Structure formats: C-alpha cells, structure tokens
Amino acid sequence: MQLGGIDESESSPTSHELRSILHECGHMLGFVHEHQSPARASEVTFDRAATIAYYADTWTPSKVERTVLQIHLEEKLAAYSPFDEMSIMLYEIAACTNDERRHIDRPSKISCVDAAFANLLYPPPLSPNLPLLRHSLVIAGVPPCRLSLILEFDSPQQFRQRFMLWNREARVAYSVVNNRA
Ligand SMILES: [Zn+2]
Numbered sequence: 001m002q003l004g005g006i007d008e009s010e011s012s013p014t015s016h017e018l019r020s021i022l023h024e025c026g027h028m029l030g031f032v033h034e035h036q037s038p039a040r041a042s043e044v045t046f047d048r049a050a051t052i053a054y055y056a057d058t059w060t061p062s063k064v065e066r067t068v069l070q071i072h073l074e075e076k077l078a079a080y081s082p083f084d085e086m087s088i089m090l091y092e093i094a095a096c097t098n099d100e101r102r103h104i105d106r107p108s109k110i111s112c113v114d115a116a117f118a119n120l121l122y123p124p125p126l127s128p129n130l131p132l133l134r135h136s137l138v139i140a141g142v143p144p145c146r147l148s149l150i151l152e153f154d155s156p157q158q159f160r161q162r163f164m165l166w167n168r169e170a171r172v173a174y175s176v177v178n179n180r181a
Helices: 015-028 048-054 061-069 112-121 130-139 144-151 156-174
Strands: none
Touching: 048 061, 112 130, 112 156, 130 144, 144 156
16 A cells, blocks of 8 residues: 655645545555456446556556556456446546546545445444445345345354355456456
C-alpha cells in the first residue's frame, strides 16, 4: 500500500486525500482495482497503446500494465460484482483510452456495492446484523430464493463460504476470462 501526499498540517483531509485513504483501505481489505476485474472487460475495452500513452507523463508502461491493464485471474478472486463504475477501487477512465470511448470519473466515495461486499466477506464474528447482511446480499444481486439458505448459517465463516459459492456461480454471467485488456 502506498499512501503519500497527505498534508499532516491540516486537521481534516481534503476530498482528494479522503478518496486516496478510502481507496487504500479497500486494498487493506483485499479489494483489487475495479478496472482490473474480469467484469470490467465486458464493458470497457482498453486500447493498450492509448492507455500507456495517456499515463506516459507519470508511469512507465510496465506500471500501467500492472495497475491498469492487467485483468486479475478469475479463479484467484474470492468474489466480485458486475463492473461497478461507482467503486472507490476504480481509477478515472478517460475516453481516449478505450474502444467504447467511455469516460468515467474517479469515484470519491465507497459505493453501495463496495460496502455490501465488505459486509459479506467480513461478517462480524459476534451478533451478526441479519438485516444488514440481508440488505448486502440483495445489493450483491443474490436472488430472493437464495437469501434464506445463505442467511441460515452457524458461523461467519460458513456465511462467507455460502456467499462465495453463490458468487462463483453468478459471476459467470459477467466474467470475461480471456484476459483481453
Ligand atoms: Zn489502488
């Protein structure tokens, strides 16, 4: 994790600093970049040369490959959502870097999906908040017919495993596994 550029002389962080702090906290939870999710490639297709050129003033081509273009291997991810353009784990996407010419501003807040996945992958060990977990399951896309089964758990570990099992089945619909940028 890298958390530079925070002005310690100020009593409260700027919006830019707060966004960086929230993004790095996401990494602490194990969240990867949203633009490197297997779900991103189904919606945004990066042009490799244009993307490297876009970042040329600040990053080397290999850093752009590592932190922007490379899609994480589907089987190595515990769980992931459909592409979430509100995720705090997303970088700005410039229109000139992708075939679809989509421009997406860099989000500055934790999205509903970010919060739901944090709740679902890190359920509290004691006194689970069942309404919150149910709400998070709905946000994550779990259909009503599967809610009861996942919510009838004996331990947080079992809850997480059941959610991950459902997610592994569901994400087939929005995964792109051929590793194209
Ligand atoms: Zn990051």
